[in-house]
Amino acid sequence: MSVVVPSMVRTRRRKSSSAERADFQRADFPRERRSSSATRDPFAPIDKYYDEEHIQERLLGSKKQRVVTSYTRQAPVSTPDFGTGFYPRRRGSHDEYTQADQELLINVEKTISDLLDREDNDRNHQITIEDNGPKHISLGTLASAGYRSTDLRGNYVISNLLQELTLAKDLGKKVVKIHRSRLNENPVDRLSRRIRDEFWKNLERCLDADLIEKAGRDPKDWTADPRPRIYVPHGCPEQYEYYTQVAKERPQMRLDVRWLPEGSITPEFVRDLNDAPGILALAMRKEIVNGKEILKGEPFTVPGGRFNEFYGWDSYMESIGLLEHGRVSMAKSMAINFAFCIQHYGKILNANRSYYLCRSQPPFLTDMALKIYEHIKHESDGLSFLKYITQAAIKEYYSVWMAEPRFDTDSGLSRYRPDGLGVPPETEASHFVHVIEPYAQKLGKSFDEYVDGYNAGTIHEPELDEYFLHDRAVRESGHDTSYRLEGCAANLATVDLNSLLYKYETDIARIIRTYFRDHLKITREFQTEANRINGFETSAVWDRRARMRKARMDKLMWNEKVGMYFDYDTVKKAKTNYESATTFWAMWAGAASPRQAAAMVLKALPKFEEFGGLVSGTEKSRGEISISRPNRQWDYPFGWAPQQILAWGGLIRYGYTEEAHRLAYKWLYMVIKAFVDFNGVVVEKYNVTRELDPHKVEAEYGNQGSDFKGVPREGFGWVNASFVYGLSILPISMKRALGTITPWRTFHEKTAVKLDNFDELTIQEVAEDVAEEIGFQNEHGRRASVL
């Protein structure tokens, strides 16, 4: 058997003195040393896994020479597939493929540079299926102290190697031992592990002395002098003092601490802050450390990418994944931060930046409180947590969603309709060029001059006022942007918002009845006109509100023929006709009757189901796309994690478990396939119609999460959550199939149940049976046979 020793090893061995050799053999690494894998968990979190400072000294000695990493050099050859270069040789008998727990000894810097040199053909610091490199490397084994080499092949393994080494480099490691099994890990396990051990941690922020610098940074601050700045609400003098002290103690940070005014925050005030954007203070708690009382910020999880602040509905979605991973205290802190925002800013904010002060996002607080409570009900403060958050949600319900300008008295339904003035400053400057340019030209002004004048109120343009009223509403809806909402959002009582409010009403009724003996006292900071006199709430009125809302939704939004809810235009007094995946929110909230749910499954679902799960809206509703009518990120062909999460929940709630499984499988398959083929990528949104590279989204704002060097470090908050939650609802057979990257088609073909008289019992047929039982016909007039 010929043993191939990488050329560098041979050279070094020849040069090394006998004394050095003796030292080396005396040391801990005899030629057939036992692997350390018996004691080291191949899948440990990176800080533990690479926490072996001693490797370098022990192995490299003073000359740092003995760790070998090299490509197997061969004569350049030319192949039609790869072009000219050094290509993988055939496997030799020395390859130790059978040893799943084999460990490799790797020089970090050198291997990264070799890998990028050879494998990263398009020079984007990622190794993906779009690179035409050899997808092969020979590395020294730990057991032979680098004397023997073993081969790694294939895009996934080679890319995982780059990722692991980049992580090790982040930790300052020069030489590492890596298990082969870590590079070859089942991708579902690998992504779950990275979310659990790394992504959540890297997305964690806190407005404490040590972290304010990180959380204060705003990639959306386009001003000439971006610097960390914090605004403190009037009612929080201790916090003001705290941050002033931080600013004094750490002048290099250039932290600018400012008060917010007492009383209501006006649109004019918010507009005027655009030249000095800043983060908004969040909740802090008092802790005793070394006998001294100190303030500690309640932490929060940010979405990722350029979204480096505490978001509204992202946080709810993230909490689903966090709870699944046992990070209960983080979810709890986020709910407490929401209560703080309601108390001090009057609403759950779009996010805690000054330019978001006027607007909110889709409300999920009662469901969040209940989910967290399930995890902490045995704790001494479990019930007081539920009480505190429910009171905050009640205040939010009355003063945000059931008050002017959001509440529409005619329909009795609510709208996204925030206050505000001027052009939203957080988007790229170019975002509104096509809208504003024609007005600027009319006045002979440049784009910038026009925006300055319009924002300052020296230029008046009612048409633009109307445009931005709707634009702000689009952003408050979280669905920014979409042709469903463009030019009309502020007038729409949307299915999404009213489903969520129905959920508030039913949740609040249930909470008051079940946990507070039908009498919930409202403390002063959360009192509103609606409950100030009584000072308490009871369940009956909430039940009644829910029934009323359902009746209104049925009347104004439900379309029996199409089997779907549609947004209601409160100005035109008519249903709209844009088909949106938000119709399934009514199922998530429990607002649909069993009959409506069956109709949605039978008629609506097929319109939204694509290769990668649910698409946001149908192609027909989006309409033609052109240069003057570009793609919008919340329209066809894009799919978003929250839409999937809510639809799965809704389907399960009404007993359509197989449907939920199928959709979850498709979404997770798409996410994991991109993760495997594209260097571990996890992004904000996906093109659910694109099988090869669904993470490539050509729409406004690009795609957060795709721009990284070597390894993604945080994924994207709600996609992380959707992955964790999706796995939690799938049966084990599906999880296994996902781990082997089995497309839905194949999985389905192999596992579909065969019954007598049926070629295949499809879920569609089950839905038809349900429909049959309730006397419902699909649009082709077809009735299913009775089982």
Ligand SMILES: OC[C@H]1O[C@H](O[C@H]2O[C@H](CO)[C@@H](O)[C@H](O)[C@H]2O)[C@H](O)[C@@H](O)[C@@H]1O
């Ligand atoms: O900066 C542009 C817009 O960015 C946010 O919207 C998008 O990201 C959010 C964070 O992940 C998410 O909540 C929202 O649904 C996305 O459309 C922001 O919320 C917008 O207000 C902002 O204009």
Ligand SMILES: [Ca+2]
């Ligand atoms: Ca590349």
